[in-house]
Amino acid sequence: MDHSYLAANWADVRRRVDAACREAGRDPAGVSILPVSKTFDADVVRAAVVLGLRRFGENKVQEIRDKSSLLADCGIAWVVIGHLQTNKAKDVARLASEVQSLDRLELAEALHRRLQLEGRSLDVLVQVKTSPEESKHGLPPAELPAFLDSLRQYDSLRVRGLMTMATHSDDPAEVRACFRRLRELRDAMQARGHDLPRLSMGMSGDFPLAIAEGATEVRIGSAIFGPRPVGATAAPAAMGPVP
Numbered sequence: 742m743d744h745s746y747l748a749a750n751w752a753d754v755r756r757r758v759d760a761a762c763r764e765a766g767r768d769p770a771g772v773s774i775l776p777v778s779k780t781f782d783a784d785v786v787r788a789a790v791v792l793g794l795r796r797f798g799e800n801k802v803q804e805i806r807d808k809s810s811l812l813a814d815c816g817i818a819w820v821v822i823g824h825l826q827t828n829k830a831k832d833v834a835r836l837a838s839e840v841q842s843l844d845r846l847e848l849a850e851a852l853h854r855r856l857q858l859e860g861r862s863l864d865v866l867v868q869v870k871t872s873p874e875e876s877k878h879g880l881p882p883a884e885l886p887a888f889l890d891s892l893r894q895y896d897s898l899r900v901r902g903l904m905t906m907a908t909h910s911d912d913p914a915e916v917r918a919c920f921r922r923l924r925e926l927r928d929a930m931q932a933r934g935h936d937l938p939r940l941s942m943g944m945s946g947d948f949p950l951a952i953a954e955g956a957t958e959v960r961i962g963s964a965i966f967g968p969r970p971v972g973a974t975a976a977p978a979a980m981g982p983v984p
């Protein structure tokens with residue numbers, strides 16, 4: 742299949758991220774892009790690897806299992822960005838380089854135990870719930886101080902920052918408020934002695950707002966890989982190029 746659309750999409754996204762940085766008075770070097778390859782086949786990911794991309798975000802552990810075995814030669818760092826069940830800790834400890842959706846102690850404990858067995862460590866971001874929607878996962882902001890304190894006992898988890906998903910709203914002010922909330926929480930936690938340099942926030946539809954509020958990393962799926970089928974699950978669909 743012809744994957745030439747990927748190069749154009751990638752260049753366009755990088756250009757728009759750089760423009761959002763300039764608009765916000767920020768250095769583009771301070772914002773990285775995490776390509777989100779969920780639902781896309783291994784051959785699409787391989788085409789992205791050819792473009793020089795090496796980190797990919799996935800929200801299902803089963804997809805990381807499938808793709809990592811098909812792409813074992815690519816040196817890919819897999820980043821877990823979706824809600825993680827505790828019984829998936831074993832695969833994550835084996836296959837992932839990073840988890841951005843850490844949201845409860847039970848999961849931290851399970852990951853730590855498995856990582857110790859593997860002799861590995863993992864970068865983690867704590868996912869915080871900054872939006873009112875019931876469906877969004879993440880730690881309630883009020884629980885963050887105690888949670889970060891508790892994470893200190895798990896030395897295989899390197900806590901590097903915070904992650905959030907903004908509210909689904911047509912009102913940019915509401916979306917931006919979620920991102921601001923995460924930055925303010927980060928600043929408050931830094932004042933308490935936690936080193937949290939990374940803020941993962943912003944997706945294809947809202948990343949300029951996230952960059953304006955201090956994102957150090959934006960997670961971009963559809964703007965790079967094209968639209969996903971509605972209600973897409975772990976089963977990678979046969980996707981065509983962006984029209």
Ligand SMILES: *Cc1c(COP(=O)(O)O)cnc(C)c1O
Pocket residue numbers: 777779800822823906943944945946960961962963964
């Ligand atoms: C799918 C997903 C993204 C990317 O979404 P797009 O709108 O396709 O850019 C980012 N973050 C998380 C947690 C996701 O599940």
